[in-house]
Amino acid sequence: MSHTPTTAASLTARAATVIARCRELARITDVPGETTRLFLSPATRDAHTLLSWWFRQAGLEVRTDAVGNLRATRHSPHANAPTLVLFSHIDTVPNAGAFDGPLGVLVSLAAIEQLSATPLPFHIELIAFAEEEGVRFGFPFLSSLAVTGQLTPEHLARTDADGISVSEAITAFGLDPANIPTTCSLPPRTFAALEIHIEQGPILDKSDSALAVVEVIVGQSRLEITFHGHANHAGTTPMSLRSDALAAAAQWIVDVEHYAANYTQLVATVGRITTLPGAVNIVPGTVRATLDVRHPKDESRHAAVAHLLTKAEAAGTLRGVRVHAAVQSEQRAVPMDRDLTHHLRQAAARAGYDANPIFSGAGHDAMILAAAVPTTMLFLRSPGGLSHHPDEDVRPEDVEAALATLVNLLLHLHPRP
Ligand SMILES: [Zn+2]
Structure with missing residues (x-):
């Protein structure tokens, strides 16, 4: 470690505080007995109260913007200085863990606390995004879309399960x-x-590393594949005369798994199938299957999708089953800012940690902000790879590593002209 023993001791204590605060925040919930905090819910208000208290204790100026993001500012002595934005989200999936989202907010706060009165050549705005997970309105990233000017009237008109629109909730x-x-x-x-x-x-976790810098957030294709066969009597239709849509789909699903397993960095998932008419005594006539394909390189993802569609056609042809594919969404891969990612990795190295580049297979607000400002991400190990689960955890020494990295970055970062 390059830092002094005094600093190390205080960073260890600060990391413990970060974890304790995440656990305290996790008790603020819309559903008693678990952690479920939805966008603009009563629990969000209570979370704002607690976070605002911590932010103000740290000397930050606090406000809530018009979509409910809690924003805290640390001013540079230079009034016209540029601003560094630190951010993560505080909404959760149903029955969530304590760390997906809040950890980023609270590590950032702890780094600001560690800076104490050290003057920096930039302001820091810490943003706790109110909406990232897409749970309440069935659509993610509403907060980051708002801060980057991409929130549309269509977004605001979306409704939750009770018919309340985003506008009305605001x-x-x-x-x-x-x-x-x-x-x-x-x-x-x-x-x-x-x-x-x-x-x-x-x-x-598998590589026994505390940290990584994110090079790219992977692109994603979502499709619906329909296999059109012929429904018929399961007792009277000989095997040689069937067009079994489910048998074609089943063969294809195994092909998808096999292909992705042998293609570097590719993941492909058939997550849902629907069989019609779906009866025990009828040869399946129609199957609808979803396909989710992700890869850090767009060309590779497109090539994989094309290949998997030819595999579906082939599985269908063997059985006289027609195949129809419809693209439902396409999200391009979003590279993180190369210079900023490099600075972050160097900051980790100066603090005594390796933070090798990896890609993110999940979407994050960072991919929305990247369109507006040089953006990057720091990942911490997820013990057991577990997330979106109440047992989601972090290791104190990893939180300390992230904190030391961020403090180091803040002390060495120079705003671009
Ligand atoms: Zn998250």
């Missing part, structure tokens, strides 16, 4: 959607943005 929270353009945008002269997040996968 109003019910005591905010005014009309103020989104004036209150949500990134600070003027924002020169960089950083999200700290748990990996939510097994790569760091």
Whole structure:
């Protein structure tokens, strides 16, 4: 370690505080007995109260923007200085763990606390995004879309399970959607943005590493594949005269698994199938299957999708089953800013840690912000690769590593001209 024993001791204590705060925040929930905190819910308000208290204790200026993001500012002595944005989200999936989202907010806060009065040549804005997971309105990244000016009237008109629109939820929270353009945008002269997040996968755990820098957030294709065969009597239709849509789909699903397993960095998943008519005594006539394909390189993803569609055709042809594919969504791979990622990796090295580049197989707000400002991410090991689960955890020494890295970055980062 390059830091002094005194600093190390205090970073160890600060890491313990970060974990304790994440656990305390996790007790603020819309559903008693678990951690479920939805966008603009009563629990969000209580989370804001607690976070605001911690932010103000750290000397930060706190406000809530018009989509409910809690924003805390640390001012540079230079009034016209540019701004570094640190961010993560505080909404959760149902029955969540304590760390997906809040950890990034609270490590960032701890780094600011560690800086104490050290003057920096930039302001820091810490943003706790109110919506990332997409649970309440069935659509993710509403917060980061708002801060990058991409939130549309269609987004605001989306409704939750009770028929309440995003606009109405904002109003019910005591905010005014009309103020989104004036209150949500990134600070003027924002020169960089950083999200700290748990990996939510097994790569760091398997390689026994505390940290990684994220090079790219993978692109994703989602398709629906329909296999059209012929439904017929399961007793009277000889095997040689069948067009069994489910048998074709089944063969194809195994092909998908086999192909992705042998293709570097590719993941491909058939997550849902629907069989019609779906009766025990009828040869399946129609099968609808979803296909989710992800890869850090767009060309490789497109090639994989094309190949998997020819495999579906082949499985269908063997049985007289027609195949129809419909693309439902395409998300391009989003590279993180190369310079900023390099600086982050160097900061980790100076603090005594290796943070090798990896890619993120999950989507994050960082991919939305990357369109507006140089952005990168720091990942922490997820013990057991476990996330979106109440047993989701972090190791104290990994939190200390992330904290030491961020403090080091803040002390060495120079705003770009
Ligand atoms: Zn998250």
